Amino acid sequence: MSRILITGSNGQVGFELKHALAPLGEVIALTRQEMDLADPASILAALNRYQPAIIVNPAAYTAVDKAETEVELAMAINAKAPGVMAEWAEQHDALLIHYSTDYVFDGNKDGAYCEDDTANPQSVYGRSKWEGEQAIRTCTAHHLILRTSWVVGAHGGNFLKTILRLAHERDSLNVVVDQIGAPTPAALIADITAQLISCYRLPTDQFNYGTYHLTASGETSWYDYARFVVRLAEQQRCPLRLAASAIRPISTSDYPLPAPRPANSRLDCSKLSHHFGLALPHWQQGVAHVVSQLYK
Numbered sequence: 298m299s300r301i302l303i304t305g306s307n308g309q310v311g312f313e314l315k316h317a318l319a320p321l322g323e324v325i326a327l328t329r330q331e332m333d334l335a336d337p338a339s340i341l342a343a344l345n346r347y348q349p350a351i352i353v354n355p356a357a358y359t360a361v362d363k364a365e366t367e368v369e370l371a372m373a374i375n376a377k378a379p380g381v382m383a384e385w386a387e388q389h390d391a392l393l394i395h396y397s398t399d400y401v402f403d404g405n406k407d408g409a410y411c412e413d414d415t416a417n418p419q420s421v422y423g424r425s426k427w428e429g430e431q432a433i434r435t436c437t438a439h440h441l442i443l444r445t446s447w448v449v450g451a452h453g454g455n456f457l458k459t460i461l462r463l464a465h466e467r468d469s470l471n472v473v474v475d476q477i478g479a480p481t482p483a484a485l486i487a488d489i490t491a492q493l494i495s496c497y498r499l500p501t502d503q504f505n506y507g508t509y510h511l512t513a514s515g516e517t518s519w520y521d522y523a524r525f526v527v528r529l530a531e532q533q534r535c536p537l538r539l540a541a542s543a544i545r546p547i548s549t550s551d552y553p554l555p556a557p558r559p560a561n562s563r564l565d566c567s568k569l570s571h572h573f574g575l576a577l578p579h580w581q582q583g584v585a586h587v588v589s590q591l592y593k
């Protein structure tokens with residue numbers, strides 16, 4: 298049975314991975330206390346102690362705006378730590394599964410981004426994630442880098458939960474309409490990761506290592522996403538201060554933040570579906586499930 302080590306197991310994706318990977322092997326689910334990605338010695342101590350055959354790394358510095366001023370810490374966690382894990386994986390014949398983001402792109406492309414499109418991160422977070430990807434590719438071929446977007450789940454913090462909180466506090470809300478992407482359930486990311494690990498365990502040297510885009514299908518703006526969520530909450534007959542109709546569309550320039558976000562976050566996932574024969578459900582399905590979990 299393969300031993301699988303999960304980092305950051307209390308984050309959105311890490312939490313779902315604990316459950317999704319349980320049938321695949323002995324799962325070692327670590328938190329920051331047991332393996333601190335800001336400290337290379339702590340990373341190596343945990344890897345040497347547990348000797349995993351598969352390292353799954355959803356831990357990351359994900360505070361996009363805060364990263365603009367906490368550059369060194371964001372770089373240590375998102376850029377350097379993946380390189381340390383990749384080097385260990387290479388030396389110990391292990392597989393490294395890592396997650397990255399739509400924010401490695403500048404968002405100026407017309408269509409959906411493919412895996413080989415030129416990265417051009419506009420924020421510290423985006424740059425740190427891109428450097429992490431590059432460090433992995435340099436150290437070991439035995440990797441999967443799964444780029445996703447707009448992660449959502451019942452466990453942890455995300456845009457959906459922010460909007461529901463604001464819907465209880467406010468009677469109007471402005472949300473940007475000119476950034477487009479796909480909200481992607483953490484549970485979907487974890488389920489697909491389990492499928493990929495199952496393929497890896499087949500007796501074959503034909504495993505499709507490399508970089509893949511992995512999001513729910515369909516696309517939306519943050520504005521339409523917010524309205525969809527508040528409409529679902531209204532259907533739960535929960536008293537809200539905010540009506541879906543009171544959400545107003547605004548442009549990015551009217552919502553200044555420290556870190557720039559890409560206008561186009563759409564990721565083309567056909568490489569993943571073709572190589573592994575996987576179907577990606579529509580974002581609305583996953584978002585509806587998260588809302589129903591939250592109101593249960």
Ligand SMILES: NC(=O)C1=CN([C@@H]2O[C@H](COP(=O)(O)OP(=O)(O)OC[C@H]3O[C@@H](n4cnc5c(N)ncnc54)[C@H](OP(=O)(O)O)[C@@H]3O)[C@@H](O)[C@H]2O)C=CC1
Binds near residue numbers: 330374399
């Ligand atoms: N969230 C999103 O919208 C998106 C995320 N991604 C990528 O997907 C992956 C998973 O993201 P998600 O689950 O949403 O992220 P979360 O922010 O929900 O979780 C990140 C986890 O990393 C842990 N962590 C942070 N710093 C350290 C550290 N120094 N040492 C160990 N653990 C640490 C956090 O621990 P603690 O709880 O202690 O803070 C947390 O449990 C990441 O690689 C992210 O970049 C990609 C696209 C979109």
Ligand SMILES: Cc1cn([C@H]2C[C@H](O)[C@@H](COP(=O)(O)OP(=O)(O)O[C@H]3O[C@@H](C)C(=O)[C@@H](O)[C@H]3O)O2)c(=O)[nH]c1=O
Binds near residue numbers: 399446455
């Ligand atoms: C809460 C809120 C946000 N917004 C805007 C701000 C921003 O442009 C957009 C998204 O807001 P957030 O700050 O929640 O999202 P952000 O933290 O930028 O989300 C990103 O996180 C990282 C980790 C990723 O990798 C990305 O894929 C993406 O999910 O919505 C509004 O317009 N009105 C609002 O009331």
Ligand SMILES: [Mg+2]
Binds near residue numbers: 360
């Ligand atoms: Mg955020």
